[in-house]
Amino acid sequence: MRIARFSTGEGVGFGVVEGGPGEEFVSAISGHPFGPIQFTGERHPLSQVRLLSPMLPSKVVAIGRNYADHAREMGGEVPEEPLIFLKPSTSVIGHGEAIAYPVGLSRRVDYEGELAVVIGRLCRDVPAERAREVVFGYTCANDVTARDLQKKDVQFTRAKGFDTFCPLGPWIQTVLDPDDLAITTTVNGELRQSSRTSKLMHDIPALIAHVSAVMTLIPGDVILTGTPEGVGPLDVGDEVSVGIEGIGTLTNRVVSRD
Amino acid sequence: MRIARFSTGEGVGFGVVEGGPGEEFVSAISGHPFGPIQFTGERHPLSQVRLLSPMLPSKVVAIGRNYADHAREMGGEVPEEPLIFLKPSTSVIGHGEAIAYPVGLSRRVDYEGELAVVIGRLCRDVPAERAREVVFGYTCANDVTARDLQKKDVQFTRAKGFDTFCPLGPWIQTVLDPDDLAITTTVNGELRQSSRTSKLMHDIPALIAHVSAVMTLIPGDVILTGTPEGVGPLDVGDEVSVGIEGIGTLTNRVVSRD
Numbered sequence: 001m002r003i004a005r006f007s008t009g010e011g012v013g014f015g016v017v018e019g020g021p022g023e024e025f026v027s028a029i030s031g032h033p034f035g036p037i038q039f040t041g042e043r044h045p046l047s048q049v050r051l052l053s054p055m056l057p058s059k060v061v062a063i064g065r066n067y068a069d070h071a072r073e074m075g076g077e078v079p080e081e082p083l084i085f086l087k088p089s090t091s092v093i094g095h096g097e098a099i100a101y102p103v104g105l106s107r108r109v110d111y112e113g114e115l116a117v118v119i120g121r122l123c124r125d126v127p128a129e130r131a132r133e134v135v136f137g138y139t140c141a142n143d144v145t146a147r148d149l150q151k152k153d154v155q156f157t158r159a160k161g162f163d164t165f166c167p168l169g170p171w172i173q174t175v176l177d178p179d180d181l182a183i184t185t186t187v188n189g190e191l192r193q194s195s196r197t198s199k200l201m202h203d204i205p206a207l208i209a210h211v212s213a214v215m216t217l218i219p220g221d222v223i224l225t226g227t228p229e230g231v232g233p234l235d236v237g238d239e240v241s242v243g244i245e246g247i248g249t250l251t252n253r254v255v256s257r258d
Numbered sequence: 259m260r261i262a263r264f265s266t267g268e269g270v271g272f273g274v275v276e277g278g279p280g281e282e283f284v285s286a287i288s289g290h291p292f293g294p295i296q297f298t299g300e301r302h303p304l305s306q307v308r309l310l311s312p313m314l315p316s317k318v319v320a321i322g323r324n325y326a327d328h329a330r331e332m333g334g335e336v337p338e339e340p341l342i343f344l345k346p347s348t349s350v351i352g353h354g355e356a357i358a359y360p361v362g363l364s365r366r367v368d369y370e371g372e373l374a375v376v377i378g379r380l381c382r383d384v385p386a387e388r389a390r391e392v393v394f395g396y397t398c399a400n401d402v403t404a405r406d407l408q409k410k411d412v413q414f415t416r417a418k419g420f421d422t423f424c425p426l427g428p429w430i431q432t433v434l435d436p437d438d439l440a441i442t443t444t445v446n447g448e449l450r451q452s453s454r455t456s457k458l459m460h461d462i463p464a465l466i467a468h469v470s471a472v473m474t475l476i477p478g479d480v481i482l483t484g485t486p487e488g489v490g491p492l493d494v495g496d497e498v499s500v501g502i503e504g505i506g507t508l509t510n511r512v513v514s515r516d
Contacts (some may be wrong), residue, residue: 058316059346064413085415086344088317090474105471123420155322156413157343161473163382213363214416216348 002248003033003137004171005056010216017046017171029181034120034136035220053094054139054172055118055220060087060193061211062114062143073229082202082210085156087143087166087224095169095250099144100257101236102162106146109234109254111225113185113193113242116141116180117204118172119221126212131205131219134217137174140242140250141224142167142185144234168222173247178204182245183228189236195228197244260506261291261395262429263314263352264307275304275429292378292394296476311352312397312430313376318402319469320346320372320415324484325457331487340460340468343414345401345424345482347485353427353508357402358515360420364404367492367512370485371443371451371500374399375462376430377479384470389463392475395432398500398508399482400425400443402492426480427496431505436462440503441486445496452487455502 002017006026014033015026024046030038052186064083065071071078079138093099101109143160144167178197185193202210207223234240236256243249260275264284272291273284282304288296323329329336351357359367378394401418402425408417436455443451460468461467465481492498494514501507 059348061346061415079411083411083413084419085413086346086419088319088344088473090317090476102472153341154338154412155341155343157319160474161342161344163472163474214360214420215346216421218348 001174002171003054003174005054006054006241007052008044008049010054024036040200051095051170052223053092053168055168055222057089057092057220057222058218059089060166060222060224061093062087062224063202063207063226064156066201067195067228068201069195069199069229070227070231073231078201082207084211084214085160088161090163091161091166093164093167093218093252095167095252097167097252098164098255099167099234099240099252100162100164101234101254102146102257103236104258107151109145110145110231111185111187111192111234111240112143112145112231113183114141114143114224114227115178115181115183115197116168117223117225119217119223120219122216122218124212124216126208128205128209131208134208136219137172138176138178138244138247139168139172140170140244140247141222142240143224143227144252167250167252169250170248175245184243185230186241186243187234192232193228193230197225199228200225259432260429261312263310263312264285265310266302266307270310284378309353309401309428310349311426313480315347315350315478315480316476318350318424318480318481318482319441320345321460321465321484324459325453326459327453327457327487328485328489330337331489338461340465342469342472343418346419348421349419349424351422351425351510353425353510355425355510356422356513357425357492357498357510358420358422359492359512360404361494362516364407365403365467366406368403368405368489369443369445369450369492369498370401370489371441372399372401372472372482372485373436373439373441373455373502374426375466375481375483377475377481378477380474380476382470382474385468386463386467389466392466394477395424396429396434396436396502396505397430398428398505399480400508400510401425401482401485402496402501425508425510427508428506434504442501443488444501445492446500451486451488455483456497457486458483
């Protein structure tokens with residue numbers, strides 16, 4: 001099932017996306033999607049709603065250097081334990097919203113396509129073998145990064161924390177085996193990243209176990225699982241898309257912040 | 259004015275703390291304290307309510323190495339620009355709640371007493387000269403840190419992100435000049451940190467300008483301004499207090515997490 005959050009101009013809500021490519025429609029649901037779903041009866045062609053970030057997470061926990069080939073291109077090793085950092089909730093945007101390039105503060109802003117895991121249950125200290133029980137679904141993410149500030153600060157927070165630097169979407173796929181999915185990133189239609197989630201060094205159950213041993217996770221919280229090799233720069237005017245097999249494609253334009 | 263969040267057993271709300279030491283009472287207010295305050299008429303002796311974290315921040319932005327003498331004791335320099343990192347909202351606890359020592363994951367958990375700034379207005383790109391307009395008030399904070407994990411990970415997120423690792427309180431003082439306040443940390447009554455906020459290398463207006471140039475701040479968000487020299491370890495059973503002139507004293511016991 002594909003769960004979206006959308007705006008019709010008259011209000012904001014969650015819905016289920018049904019139908020094939022180009023013919024999708026959204027069936028609105030009451031309240032939130034964690035638990036039994038009740039349809040309101042309201043139905044819109046997808047083309048006539050505005051998709052929003054599919055969740056408003058209380059926190060976005062991201063994982064550094066979790067594909068060996070990306071760790072190598074960054075000049076480092078895959079850490080023995082997952083390396084975690086946080087992106088603020090104010091960095092989250094949805095499919096179709098603009099990434100604001102902080103001109104004047106950074107001269108090098110990179111895309112990083114990633115598989116995102118959306119948490120469905122309040123949980124802590126989740127053993128890896130039970131991790132799937134706390135997953136609500138999966139979506140595409142772009143861990144946008146001001147690479148020059150990341151190098152300068154060492155701490156990733158500023159470089160990865162700007163408003164709009166966490167596109168998520170277009171929706172959450174709740175029925176999916178995430179273990180071996182094709183993941184690609186394109187810029188203006190050109191392929192820049194192409195890998196498979198089977199190359200994750202620390203897999204999703206290991207990440208959930210690791211993160212939830214530190215911090216309680218709340219429904220809607222998001223874990224970004226790391227980016228494969230091929231990261232590179234974005235410019236103002238670019239259109240960047242992260243596509244994941246079985247989920248869909250998250251597309252955002254880059255605009256100047258000022 | 260001192261704004262607290264408290265529980266009576268019958269519910270949770272905000273209130274104004276009035277009266278002198280040992281004779282304080284809390285006058286409950288309607289809704290939240292951002293804006294005109296309306297008293298409900300309900301009034302409790304402070305000793306008969308349970309204080310909670312005075313805010314539930316959407317994010318806690320913390321500043322690294324912002325006192326020169328602490329930067330030195332950590333073996334580094336004060337960064338030219340403020341160094342920011344995030345603590346998750348799930349790490350926040352209030353006065354009197356227990357810090358849970360993650361035994362088995364860390365063997366060295368340190369206190370770090372800090373002045374915390376609570377944001378009162380939705381804001382972005384706040385110029386330093388207007389920073390005071392977005393401040394709701396000030397409280398005491400303890401940026402509890404698993405020092406061994408901080409060294410291992412380099413990224414601060416795990417070391418500083420455990421549940422209960424961000425005590426805030428006991429309340430928010432809204433009328434205060436924060437520029438030269440005594441700040442102390444004691445463990446079991448012994449003085450461990452003693453400094454003044456006048457020694458902040460990047461002052462509060464500079465911090466607000468820096469952080470809000472990266473991320474939108476939301477009412478209730480918290481900025482921890484950094485810790486002075488004298489950081490050191492906590493053990494299970496310890497009682498740690500952070501006291502700031504004009505605000506009050508934040509006290510928490512350390513318990514084993516398991």
